Amino acid sequence: GQQVMQIPQYQHVQEGEDFTTYCNSSTTLSNIQWYKQRPGGHPVFLIQLVKSGEVKKQKRLTFQFGEAKKNSSLHITATQTTDVGTYFCAGRRNTGFGQGTTLQVKP
Amino acid sequence: DAGITQSPRYKITETGRQVTLMCHQTWSHSYMFWYRQDLGHGLRLIYYSAAADITDKGEVPDGYVVSRSKTENFPLTLESATRSQTSVYFCASRTGEGYGYTFGSGTRLTVV
Secondary structure (H helix, E strand, O other): OOOOEEOOOOEEOOOOOOOEEEEEEEOOOOEEEEEEEEEOOOOOOEEEEEOOEEEEEEOEEEEOOOOOOOEEEEEEEOHHHHEEEEEEEEEEOOOOOOOOEEEEOOO | OEEEEHHHHOEEOOOOOOOOEEEEEOOOOOOEEEEEEEEEOEEEEEEEEEEEEEEEEOOOOOEEEEEOOOOEEEEEEEOOHHHHEEEEEEEEEEOOOOOOOOOOOOOOEEEO
16 A cells, blocks of 8 residues: 555635645655646646755745654645645655645635 | 657547557656556556566556566556556656656546
8 A cells, every 4th residue: 555645635725725735654755755736637746855854945835844754744825726736745765655635725 | 748748648448458558758767657546546556667678566556567668668558458447547757766756648548
């Protein structure tokens, strides 16, 4: 089975609210990657985190890698309708994508 | 993302038929992957390849065959299609460990 678990599976928010998805691994990860898949589209690479405790920002998106390198989070500030889609994390080499968190934003 | 191409985009086939999904990348990436995506299951790895002539099973390989005689091509064959193989199939590539995956646009396969 998959080695990285993502929660929640689904999230509905009102436009302007914040959103967070979490990725947890049973083993230490060398790195973690995040992807976004728009409805009907394909996953697109967003970012990679490598260092323990690393934090990276892309506009309204904040990505964190846990100190133990077993968990990660993606936080979106003030969601917009353009944020709709499924967000995946990938950690284990050559295999492990989380199940994804599907975000729906009500305008 | 024009460098990785999947064909066909849509395919309907009958149970028991053999069908091949094509994947071509123009970057000479070492690694190539096949995933299937089903509602509630996220992305599940079928097979992957670290280089030409090197392939390995993923999480759900049963009923599928792959080959990689050339670096740029990684076809996926369903030897005898079953309804449970109805899915969206994504091919992906990456240059190596620690690099992001680039996905193709996907093939939506329906087995009737």
